[in-house]
Amino acid sequence: MARLRWVPTEDDRLLTVGALGCHPAPGAAVTSISVYYRSVLTRTVTSALLAASVTLLGTGVAANADEIRQFRGEGYSSMGLAYDWAYGQALGRAREAGFTDCDVIDSYVSPGGYEAWVLLECDR
Secondary structure, eight states: OOOOOOOOOHHHHHHHHHHHTOOOOTTOOOOOHHHHHHHHHHHHHHHHHHHHHHHHHHHHHHHHOOOEEEEEEEEEOTTSOHHHHHHHHHHHHHHHTTOOEEEEEEEEEOTTSSEEEEEEEEEO
């Protein structure tokens, strides 16, 4: 009895390769379908490793992120020192909450300096 062996034709190879999502280079000889399976497997493994590393790095960055909060202070003074009182109040609230590094992000001083408010953004 004769042994039958399937030998893929050029059309079969291109159809299989196209279904897998990879195409041979123009003019390149298609020698084996297993080459394309390895190519797909390599890309799949590489993509999985890349996704895993991005996930791990992303969670590491999120875990190390500083906590940021805003604190508002208001001040009134008949001697024009309202801004100082407002800044002191906002800074005191930040210190009580355990925040150390603060920057003024917004403030208002009325004409004459009798009323003021200060908005601090602080992180730990």
